[in-house]
């Protein structure tokens with residue numbers, strides 16, 4: 560490992576000055592943040608803020624034009640099992656003969672090199688993982704017949720069975736009712752703590768995460784403010800991030816971020832206006848497209 564590939568506090572994840580241009584537009588502007596083992600972090604931002612782009616960068620699916628991404632202090636290779644990922648939506652035919660336990664077992668095989676795990680051991684590992692996500696009761700059900708919340712649990716087990724150090728989740732609450740969403744959030748917070756891994760979960764609305772979130776990575780205008788919720792979700796910090804005044808209000812235990820005459824329980828609509836490059840808004844001009 561070279562000198563610049565070490566991190567200061569044993570972080571699982573470090574983004575350092577990451578900038579991305581897509582389609583001639585700057586999408587991320589010198590984004591930096593870190594996550595440590597056991598962190599349960601929300602990646603919060605409105606539609607088009609750049610959350611998925613950040614996840615793609617971390618997975619190595621998108622190369623930054625500037626900056627670097629370190630996972631466990633190393634630059635991420637394309638075939639790296641340190642990062643588990645649960646996509647926003649997986650379409651599975653209800654008639655497909657794929658049981659929950661089969662899907663979880665697929666996570667064992669991924670990019671494995673060397674001898675196959677003996678079948679008894681495989682079954683034990685799958686059972687343990689289904690148990691860990693409270694999915695043992697539907698282990699033999701077809702995945703396509705499971706509810707959204709049940710499918711999420713199976714997908715989480717699939718992502719975790721290769722024992723990643725970092726789990727990324729793209730909008731896991733988007734299609735769940737409030738109760739199922741809260742159960743998934745509680746489950747993920749418990750997993751981060753018990754398995755000592757970092758979990759980064761993207762969402763529009765930070766409110767369901769507030770009771771358990773250790774850290775927030777707030778994305779707006781291609782830039783990021785990261786830290787504990789109390790450090791980041793503040794009027795002065797978010798006003799600076801958005802580049803215009805916003806107010807952070809706490810009402811009935813929920814956080815409202817208020818911009819001008821807009822009042823939203825979710826993140827404030829992205830500034831600047833559509834079509835205006837973020838690079839202009841931050842006073843910098845970018846390089847070429849990636």
Ligand SMILES: Nc1ncnc2c1ncn2[C@@H]1O[C@H](COP(=O)(O)OP(=O)(O)OP(=O)(O)O)[C@@H](O)[C@H]1O
Nearest residue numbers: 581582583586604605606607608609610611612613
């Ligand atoms: N391949 C691409 N080419 C050009 N622009 C892109 C490309 N991919 C994403 N973008 C733009 O980058 C911006 C950020 O997109 P991204 O998907 O990261 O946002 P997001 O925060 O995940 O949004 P959402 O919550 O709606 O999923 C958007 O304006 C999007 O249109």
